[in-house]
Amino acid sequence: xxxxxxxxxxxxxxxxxxxxxxxxxxxxxxxxxxxxxxxxxxxxxxxxxxxxxxxxxxxxxxxxxxxxxxxxxxxxxxxxxxxxxxxxxxxxxxxxxxxxxxxxxxxxxxxxxxxxxxxxxxxxxxxxxxxxxxxxxxxxxxxxxxxxxxxxxxxxxxxxxxxxxxxxxxxxxxxxxxxxxxxxxxxxxxxxxxxxxxxxxxxxxxxxxxxxxxxxxxxxxxxxxxxxxxxxxxxxxxxxxxxxxxxxxxxxxxxxxxxxxxxxxxxxxxxxxxxxxxxxxxxxxxxxxxxxxxxxxxxxxxxxxxx
Amino acid sequence: xxxxxxxxxxxxxxxxxxxxxxxxxxxxxxxxxxxxxxxxxxxxxxxxxxxxxxxxxxxxxxxxxxxxxxxxxxxxxxxxxxxxxxxxxxxxxxxxxxxxxxxxxxxxxxxxxxxxxxxxxxxxxxxxxxxxxxxxxxxxxxxxxxxxxxxxxxxxxxxxxxxxxxxxxxxxxxxxxxxxxxxxxxxxxxxxxxxxxxxxxxxxxxxxxxxxxxxxxxxxxxxxxxxxxxxxxxxxxxxxxxxxxxxxxxxxxxxxxxxxxxxxxxxxxxxxxxxxxxxxxxxxxxxxxxxxxxxxxxxxxxxxxxx
Numbered sequence: 001x002x003x004x005x006x007x008x009x010x011x012x013x014x015x016x017x018x019x020x021x022x023x024x025x026x027x028x029x030x031x032x033x034x035x036x037x038x039x040x041x042x043x044x045x046x047x048x049x050x051x052x053x054x055x056x057x058x059x060x061x062x063x064x065x066x067x068x069x070x071x072x073x074x075x076x077x078x079x080x081x082x083x084x085x086x087x088x089x090x091x092x093x094x095x096x097x098x099x100x101x102x103x104x105x106x107x108x109x110x111x112x113x114x115x116x117x118x119x120x121x122x123x124x125x126x127x128x129x130x131x132x133x134x135x136x137x138x139x140x141x142x143x144x145x146x147x148x149x150x151x152x153x154x155x156x157x158x159x160x161x162x163x164x165x166x167x168x169x170x171x172x173x174x175x176x177x178x179x180x181x182x183x184x185x186x187x188x189x190x191x192x193x194x195x196x197x198x199x200x201x202x203x204x205x206x207x208x209x210x211x212x213x214x215x216x217x218x219x220x221x222x223x224x225x226x227x228x229x230x231x232x233x234x235x236x237x238x239x240x241x242x243x244x245x246x247x248x249x250x251x252x253x254x255x256x257x258x259x260x261x262x263x264x265x266x267x268x269x270x271x272x273x274x275x276x277x278x279x280x281x282x283x284x285x286x287x288x289x290x291x292x293x294x295x296x297x298x299x300x301x302x303x304x305x306x307x
Numbered sequence: 308x309x310x311x312x313x314x315x316x317x318x319x320x321x322x323x324x325x326x327x328x329x330x331x332x333x334x335x336x337x338x339x340x341x342x343x344x345x346x347x348x349x350x351x352x353x354x355x356x357x358x359x360x361x362x363x364x365x366x367x368x369x370x371x372x373x374x375x376x377x378x379x380x381x382x383x384x385x386x387x388x389x390x391x392x393x394x395x396x397x398x399x400x401x402x403x404x405x406x407x408x409x410x411x412x413x414x415x416x417x418x419x420x421x422x423x424x425x426x427x428x429x430x431x432x433x434x435x436x437x438x439x440x441x442x443x444x445x446x447x448x449x450x451x452x453x454x455x456x457x458x459x460x461x462x463x464x465x466x467x468x469x470x471x472x473x474x475x476x477x478x479x480x481x482x483x484x485x486x487x488x489x490x491x492x493x494x495x496x497x498x499x500x501x502x503x504x505x506x507x508x509x510x511x512x513x514x515x516x517x518x519x520x521x522x523x524x525x526x527x528x529x530x531x532x533x534x535x536x537x538x539x540x541x542x543x544x545x546x547x548x549x550x551x552x553x554x555x556x557x558x559x560x561x562x563x564x565x566x567x568x569x570x571x572x573x574x575x576x577x578x579x580x581x582x583x584x585x586x587x588x589x590x591x592x593x594x595x596x597x598x599x600x601x602x603x604x605x606x607x608x609x610x611x612x613x614x
Contacts, residue, residue, distance in 0.1 A: 024451065307439040
């Protein structure tokens with residue numbers, strides 16, 4: 001059976017794990033990584049034998065057209081980077097995670113994906129992504145009730161970036177700690193700029209939109225080297241729903257996971273890249289995808305094994 | 308907005324909860340229950356105002372054609388009862404639960420559903436059903452690893468029926484108790500026939516295919532009235548998967564639910580009846596259905612709310 005040819009766009013933390021997840025998929029192969037020309041050859045990350053190209057055109061010239069591209073650049077670049085591939089009729093998968101903009105992403109990508117007869121899967125990570133699917137299934141099983149999504153304990157990329165942008169902070173890591181009922185406290189480790197005080201920085205962090213609604217603790221560490229000691233990739237979710245099926249109350253559902261964050265995100269993106277080759281043209285979130293389409297194997301064998 | 312018109316076929320324990328779940332769905336209405344002529348008017352179950360009809364033809368004559376029928380007869384009648392509706396172009400949902408025959412059900416129903424331009428959703432309960440979807444998602448997230456589905460503590464309908472069929476048993480209830488690693492022990496309460504001994508009955512149960520592979524305890528109670536005291540509808544599942552995403556091990560996922568068994572089965576069937584009106588002709592299991600199709604509401608609003 002011919003392998004699904006995919007490529008990777010952008011080589012940060014997620015890109016590295018995407019290359020590994022493709023390598024671990026018996027039905028897929030990575031034909032190359034597209035990244036900024038100035039980064040090529042300079043990476044500290046293991047490319048596991050994948051060639052690097054400064055543009056899609058050069059990748060295509062050397063290796064042909066991929067069937068799907070895994071977009072591993074930051075969320076704010078996702079639409080632009082997706083478009084680059086979709087305009088060439090290549091499916092895309094991104095892990096766009098700006099929740100309030102997902103619906104408009106779906107609409108915009110849907111238009112160009114349909115007109116180029118390919119598929120775009122957006123918001124394909126664990127939240128948004130598989131958590132979205134669990135929320136949908138929980139609601140289908142227990143339509144009346146409350147779902148709490150409790151994140152952590154783990155590092156939040158968004159909150160860490162917000163803390164680093166605060167005046168007087170030279171480096172920061174923000175840890176999300178669940179405190180029940182879908183609420184969270186934030187533990188922020190900061191490296192202060194010279195002459196700055198922890199009190200002033202804490203005040204500024206507490207006033208920031210990212211932090212103003214949650215309990216906050218700020219701790220100072222002397223160097224980025226020490227910051228690295230609290231900065232691993234462990235994360236988790238506890239999703240809980242209690243409610244009624246039909247007229248029967250006290251139905252209790254929960255999903256709990258403890259994971260390496262970028263490894264899971266990358267694996268979900270790769271499973272979605274497989275699905276992208278099995279769907280009609282258009283843009284999809286994970287709640288729009290038949291789960292069987294994510295898996296290696298033919299449908300009837302998967303039904304025999306999993307249903 | 309016009310409500311989805313559905314009907315119920317068969318009125319046992321599941322049928323009763325299906326009527327309740329339809330009543331609780333703002334976008335659906337139950338136009339009638341089809342059941343054996345001799346049962347009509349004799350039910351102890353609350354029909355909540357639904358009319359009873361001895362045949363689909365009489366339901367149609369009185370109320371018009373339903374868009375989907377919820378088939379609430381035992382699994383061994385599912386294909387025959389599904390066919391009755393599919394041949395009239397009416398979608399069906401069943402909770403067929405004979406795991407080893409699901410693939411052939413899908414093939415047989417697929418042929419007649421396509422030729423009658425309607426949809427059939429089979430194996431739509433919690434296992435098979437939503438558990439199948441969780442198994443599929445867990446595999447997409449963590450492709451290399453082991454999933455254990457631990458059932459219970461709760462009453463097994465199949466094992467209870469098997470115990471009742473044993474020589475010397477006048478009535479029985481079998482409770483499934485999880486003992487870890489996807490294995491189970493069985494606790495069987497029996498009412499003995501006159502002159503029978505617990506020892507002989509236990510030997511026969513232990514030799515039965517349903518029980519021969521698992522640890523077994525058999526307890527005798529004097530009457531069916533006392534049997535009723537251990538016979539409620541509580542059930543549960545703990546599904547656990549540990550494995551690797553890409554090349555990263557120690558990814559841990561678990562799904563835990565504690566539920567009223569027939570209420571959940573019925574709710575899932577009703578959510579599938581909604582989905583049946585949104586799918587292309589053919590036969591589906593729950594792993595074939597985009598999760599968003601199960602939910603009341605339009606797709607973009609659901610994406611905004613859940614993704």
